Amino acid sequence: MRLLALSGSTRHTSTNTALLRALQAIAPERIRISVYDRVGSLPIFSPHLEGSLTPLAAQEFLRSVRDCQGVIIASPEYVRSIPGGLKNAIDWLISTSFVIDKPIALVHASHRGDDMLQALRTVLATVSTQFNTDLFLRLPLLNETPERIAHIVGVPANRLSAENFLETFATFCRECAACEPA
Template structure:
């Protein structure tokens, strides 16, 4: 099982990136969680650059989406909404078929951000019939270091919750592979 974990933050010390890396570290054998933390490297979306004109970084991002069995997204909230870099990345996927039907779930590294999560859920349910709104993992670790976040997942109750979330997401991905995406 190969999961692409997309951080919606362009900040180097992002707690959302730290959360995704910590989840990758506790993933059970047979599950690889590959963290994509280069959202800020994607050029601004333009329909003029689609098709054969797509920039190499966009092609690589789309290939990683296509090759994954599922996608986890963890993102900060900016001005009560989806950060521009994450929305831009999603815009690059809209006209392709890499994300259509792809299993998607959310994780969140803050005790707040519900407005952004609502907006992101709306966008993701529009671009993929595989978005699962009920699979959600929240660990409020905003502004903590990656080491502190990883230490939080060493606490038995947090680790069990993280492992259960990853197992539930893997089961959802396997089920979607067996039954195929819904129209």
């Protein structure tokens, strides 16, 4: 099973990216997670750039979504909403059909950011029929370093929650794939 872990942060020491990398590190071998932390490299979406005019960076991003069985998203809150870079990445996704039935779940690296989470849930429920609102992993990692985050996620209670999240999401992705018309 291939999952894409999409970070809404462009910071090198992002807590959200570090949480996604920690999930990647503890995932069982049958769940392969690729972390995408380059929303900052995507040009601003424009309907004029759809199809054959799609820039290479966006093409690569769209392919990585097409080729995975599910997407995990982690993002900071900026000005009580979704950071522009992540919203732009999602706008690119709706220029294709790749996201329509894509299983999606959220994780979050802060005890804050509920306005962003609410806005992101509205957007994801709009772009995908398989956004799983019941599944959510949240750890209070604000201001922690990536090294500390790897350690914190490895603490037995957190690791159990993270493993449960991954297993439940993988099962959900398999069920979604089984329901797709042949």
